[in-house]
Every structure is written in C-alpha cells, then in structure tokens.
Amino acid sequence: MAALPLNCLGRTLTPFLYPQAALNSALRHLRPRAQRCLYSTTVSSDSSANIETSHLNPTPDNFSLTPFVDRCILTLEAGSGGHGCVSFVREKYIEEGPANGGDGGSGGNIYIQAVRGETSLHKLARRRLIKAGRGRNGQGKMRGGERGADVVITVPIGTIVREISRYDPIAEADKSERRKAFLGVKDTPEEVEETEGHYRKDKWIVFPGTIPSQLARMHFPALPKSRKSPLAALEPEEPLWLDLDKHMETPMLLAAGAMGGLGNPHFVAPNKERPKMATRGDEGKKLSLQLELKILADLGLVGLPNAGKSTLLRALTNSRARVGNWAFTTLQPNVGTAVLDDHKGRPAVMKRGRDGQLRENFTIADVPGLIEDAHLDKGLGLGFLRHVERAATLAFVVDLSVGDAVATLKLLWKEVSEYEALRGRELNAETERRFVTYKPPGQGLQGEDDGYDEPAVLNTSPDFLPELSGTPISSKPWFVVATKADLPETQKNYEALESYLAEVNAGAQPHPSGRKNAWKRKIHAVPVSAIKAEGVEVIPQLVMDLLEE
Ligand SMILES: Nc1nc2c(ncn2[C@@H]2O[C@H](COP(=O)(O)OP(=O)(O)OP(=O)(O)O)[C@@H](O)[C@H]2O)c(=O)[nH]1
Numbered sequence: 001m002a003a004l005p006l007n008c009l010g011r012t013l014t015p016f017l018y019p020q021a022a023l024n025s026a027l028r029h030l031r032p033r034a035q036r037c038l039y040s041t042t043v044s045s046d047s048s049a050n051i052e053t054s055h056l057n058p059t060p061d062n063f064s065l066t067p068f069v070d071r072c073i074l075t076l077e078a079g080s081g082g083h084g085c086v087s088f089v090r091e092k093y094i095e096e097g098p099a100n101g102g103d104g105g106s107g108g109n110i111y112i113q114a115v116r117g118e119t120s121l122h123k124l125a126r127r128r129l130i131k132a133g134r135g136r137n138g139q140g141k142m143r144g145g146e147r148g149a150d151v152v153i154t155v156p157i158g159t160i161v162r163e164i165s166r167y168d169p170i171a172e173a174d175k176s177e178r179r180k181a182f183l184g185v186k187d188t189p190e191e192v193e194e195t196e197g198h199y200r201k202d203k204w205i206v207f208p209g210t211i212p213s214q215l216a217r218m219h220f221p222a223l224p225k226s227r228k229s230p231l232a233a234l235e236p237e238e239p240l241w242l243d244l245d246k247h248m249e250t251p252m253l254l255a256a257g258a259m260g261g262l263g264n265p266h267f268v269a270p271n272k273e274r275p276k277m278a279t280r281g282d283e284g285k286k287l288s289l290q291l292e293l294k295i296l297a298d299l300g301l302v303g304l305p306n307a308g309k310s311t312l313l314r315a316l317t318n319s320r321a322r323v324g325n326w327a328f329t330t331l332q333p334n335v336g337t338a339v340l341d342d343h344k345g346r347p348a349v350m351k352r353g354r355d356g357q358l359r360e361n362f363t364i365a366d367v368p369g370l371i372e373d374a375h376l377d378k379g380l381g382l383g384f385l386r387h388v389e390r391a392a393t394l395a396f397v398v399d400l401s402v403g404d405a406v407a408t409l410k411l412l413w414k415e416v417s418e419y420e421a422l423r424g425r426e427l428n429a430e431t432e433r434r435f436v437t438y439k440p441p442g443q444g445l446q447g448e449d450d451g452y453d454e455p456a457v458l459n460t461s462p463d464f465l466p467e468l469s470g471t472p473i474s475s476k477p478w479f480v481v482a483t484k485a486d487l488p489e490t491q492k493n494y495e496a497l498e499s500y501l502a503e504v505n506a507g508a509q510p511h512p513s514g515r516k517n518a519w520k521r522k523i524h525a526v527p528v529s530a531i532k533a534e535g536v537e538v539i540p541q542l543v544m545d546l547l548e549e
C-alpha cells in the first residue's frame with residue numbers, strides 16, 4: 001500500500017478511509033490505457049457464470065424499463081373561437097348608448113416540436129385527443145375575448161407525422177360555395193331567407209332575455225363570411241406529411257385556432273344603430289394524425305437473440321438495458337448515449353459530425369433480436385427492423401460461442417436486405433398508384449352527373465407513401481462486433497470470420513447483402529468481451545470514423 005504512488009489515489013477517497021477503493025484506483029492507473037481485446041493476448045477461459053454480477057453482468061431483475069411506444073394515432077382539435085358580445089354603452093344620462101360589444105377571442109393553436117430528450121410516444125398515445133383552448137367570449141366596453149391556450153406537442157426526434165383525415169369547417173363551406181358557383185346554382189329562396197333576415201341558432205348570439213316572439217320580428221343582416229386565421233398561412237400543406245428528423249428550436253404550427261365571433265358594433269347600419277346581435281365563434285379544425293417513431297441513432301445493433309447486444313450497449317453506455325441468458329430478453333428498443341470523453345472532462349475522440357459541430361457523444365440503438373424470416377414479420381422482426389433502417393451506421397453483433405459466425409453474419413444480412421427489398425417494392429407500388437389518371441369532364445363526383453370535378457390533386461390517397469429512408473441499408477457503413485470472445489474455443493470461429501471479411505474487402509467474396517452498390521470500403525471485425533468490457537474501447541473511434549463518411 002505504501003509503495004503506491006500517492007498522486008494516483010482518488011482525491012476524495014483517501015487510503016485511510018477507503019483502503020480497497022484506493023487500491024483499485026491505483027491499480028487502474030497502472031493498467032495499460034488501451035486494452036484492445038486481441039486474440040493472442042486476452043482470451044481467457046472463464047465463462048460468464050464465473051464472472052460475478054456487475055453492471056455488465058447484471059442479475060435478470062436488474063434493469064430499468066422506460067415506457068416505449070413507437071406508433072400512435074392522435075386526434076387534434078384546434079381551439080374554437082369565442083362568441084362576440086351584444087352590449088351597449090350605459091351611463092348616467094345616456095339611456096340608450098351605442099353598441100360596444102367586443103369580439104370573441106380566437107381559439108388556441110396546435111404546434112408540434114421534436115426535441116432531444118424525448119424517446120417515446122407513450123405520453124401522446126395515452127392522451128389520444130388533444131384540444132387547444134377555446135377563445136373567450138367578447139365583453140362589454142369593447143373588450144375583446146382572451147385567446148385560447150395554445151398546445152405544443154413534443155415528440156422525439158425521428159417522428160414521422162401522417163395525416164389520416166381532417167375536418168376544416170371553413171374549407172368545407174368554401175368548397176360547397178365554389179361548387180355552387182361552378183354549377184351556377186342559385187340559393188333557393190328558403191336558403192336565402194335562412195342566411196339573410198332570419199335567426200340561425202348556430203350562427204347568431206342575441207341580446208340576453210330576447211323572447212322567441214321578439215326573435216321572429218328581428219331582422220338579421222347577411223351572415224358575415226367565416227374568417228380564416230392569419231396564422232393559417234403558416235400551416236404545412238395538406239395532407240400533412242412531416243419527417244421531424246432534427247431538433248427543433250421553435251415549435252411548428254400544425255393547426256391554427258378558429259377566429260372569434262364579431263361583437264354587435266359590426267352590425268351597426270344607418271337605419272339600425274343598436275343591433276342586438278353578434279356572431280358565434282367559428283369551430284376549430286380537427287385533424288386525425290398517425291405518429292410513428294423511427295429511432296435515429298448513430299449506431300444500430302443488429303444480431304440474433306441472445307447474441308449479447310444489450311450487454312454491449314451496457315458496456316458502451318450508461319444504459320441499464322435488460323440482460324438475460326435467454327432469447328428475446330429485449331422486447332423494445334433501448335437507446336443509449338456513448339459519451340466520448342476520457343473521464344477527465346476532455347474528449348477522447350475529436351470528430352465533427354455531418355453538421356460540422358464537434359461531437360461529444362453518439363447514440364446507440366439496441367433492438368430486439370432478429371430471427372430467420374424476420375422480414376416476413378417472424379419473431380419481433382418487422383416492427384423493429386424499421387428502427388435499424390434509420391441508424392447512420394450498423395454493427396452486426398455476432399456471438400462467437402454459438403454456431404458459425406460467418407453463417408450468422410450472412411443470415412443477418414439476408415434478413416436486412418430482404419427487408420430493404422420489401423420497402424423498395426412498397427415504394428414502387430405506391431408511386432404507380434399515385435399517378436393521376438385523366439378523367440374526361442362529365443365523370444365527376446360519383447352518383448352525381450353534374451359535370452363538376454374536384455381539381456386534380458396528387459395527394460388524394462388516404463394512406464400515404466412509405467417514407468424514403470435517406471440511405472438504403474446496404475449502403476450504410478457497417479462493421480462486425482464478434483462478442484463473447486472470452487469464452488473458450490471461440491478463436492477458430494473468429495479467425496474464420498476475419499478471413500471471410502478480408503476476402504469481402506478484397507473483392508474475392510461477394511458482399512453479404514448480395515447488392516452491387518453496397519458499402520464495403522473497409523469492413524472491420526472487432527472481437528470483444530462485452531461482459532468484461534474488454535475490446536469495446538475501440539468501438540467509439542471506429543463509429544466516429546464511419547460517421548464521418
Ligand atoms: N461470456 C460472455 N457472455 C456474454 C457476453 N455478452 C453477453 N453475454 C451473455 O449473453 C447472454 C445474453 O446477453 P444479452 O445482452 O441479453 O443478449 P441480447 O442480444 O441483448 O439478447 P436479446 O435481447 O434476447 O436479443 C447474457 O447471459 C449475457 O450475460 C460476453 O461478452 N461474454
């Protein structure tokens with residue numbers, strides 16, 4: 001103990017108080033920095049059973065499970081407008097003052113914002129219906145109503161928003177008017193009567209205490225046109241199709257609130273100085289949306305069940321993913337962040353990301369294991385392959401202690417590339433379906449031979465295009481992590497894998513994906529023992545190099 005250099009002891013843990021901790025800290029200092037798990041040097045024969053439980057070899061109940069939902073359907077309702085007010089000036093010596101009812105406040109808007117730190121859609125999935133606040137009614141003395149409260153929906157980065165349906169009362173009214181104008185249909189006398197001169201319960205507010213017989217005698221002006229909120233110009237084009245793949249500093253408008261009703265001063269006319277009516281606020285628009293989260297990690301782990309993916313995630317990050325010696329321990333994706341520092345506050349790897357920013361960390365997505373025919377939705381396959389689809393780089397995790405590593409790698413690639421082909425076919429079929437076919441005039445709306453046809457819109461399909469992933473999976477940079485290298489008799493398996501990859505690199509063997517334009521600049525194999533955290537320290541540097549490509 002006395003022979004240990006004092007400067008290598010922890011500053012707060014003195015040997016006097018914590019002899020064991022000080023000893024450990026000193027030993028860590030004496031160990032060589034890079035502990036690359038090279039086969040010749042660090043193969044050991046003890047199995048995981050002999051390794052005592054630790055962060056990397058936890059007991060099956062030592063894990064933290066964060067709620068995770070990656071799809072949900074939401075109904076959004078923008079705020080309705082408040083009603084206008086019917087009121088008159090009332091002061092001493094002014095018995096019958098002029099109208100002074102304020103306008104109703106506009107309804108609240110609905111915004112969406114993708115933020116760092118959110119990882120799942122479970123909170124939204126639980127809510128289902130999200131409503132913005134209604135505008136308050138106008139008040140006397142020309143006081144306008146307060147605006148309704150806005151709502152900001154925060155979603156994780158990587159969320160795709162698709163519109164299922166929408167109901168916009170103003171657009172509907174507009175459409176039917178345009179239709180009438182096109183067909184040259186005049187309003188029927190009853191309709192004219194209903195809009196001008198008569199009371200409509202759904203449109204007008206009258207002076208409190210007005211009795212029906214007075215109502216029948218009252219003359220109402222023509223209904224003012226519904227007003228669009230000025231903010232509506234900022235709404236994205238319909239149908240909504242958003243891929244929120246970046247952190248957003250400011251929220252983005254999805255649905256603007258409706259306008260409030262007009263107070264009674266709006267209806268003052270030369271022969272009518274004290275109008276006793278105001279209009280009701282408009283109804284807010286309703287949107288039904290489908291949200292889908294496709295994790296955007298820097299590194300995606302692909303492997304068979306029980307290969308050791310979650311252990312590898314634990315070794316590289318602070319994650320507490322569940323680890324267990326059985327297949328399908330992981331049932332939902334885990335995302336961990338690997339911090340690139342040397343535990344002294346300085347970066348261990350200095351790299352700039354694609355946006356030119358210095359990277360301090362990178363994210364790793366551990367998804368449930370793939371089995372044969374995962375692309376046909378066997379096992380937990382298809383649901384989670386889409387999280388792999390958007391990872392920037394891939395690590396194929398191969399268990400050296402079970403079966404032929406080369407065959408396993410080929411099987412994994414087969415599943416991944418079948419999935420890619422499936423997506424490609426879906427996309428082609430959808431593109432064909434969306435070609436607009438010419439319809440001669442006269443074959444307009446079904447069942448009505450009125451010659452009016454909706455203007456041709458390209459996006460009329462109720463279900464939308466599957467989104468284009470940036471890069472095809474086979475073009476992503478990838479490497480192989482050969483894990484469980486601490487187990488006996490895994491060396492041969494690793495050597496076979498290494499020589500196979502050397503042949504692929506040299507072009508003597510085809511790429512395991514079977515595609516021509518697949519990425520194969522220099523495919524690395526990294527032997528590791530995740531359970532002992534040996535060999536894993538080369539992975540951050542490798543990932544950062546690949547991310548730069
Ligand atoms: N000896 C040894 N055992 C390991 C190593 N990595 C993982 N294991 C063990 O392998 C078993 C499976 O590990 P997991 O990390 O749960 O495997 P997984 O790939 O996440 O499995 P699924 O979630 O079911 O797909 C556990 O018992 C681990 O302790 C390793 O490097 N060496």
Ligand SMILES: [Mg+2]
Nearest residue numbers: 309310329330
């Ligand atoms: Mg797992």
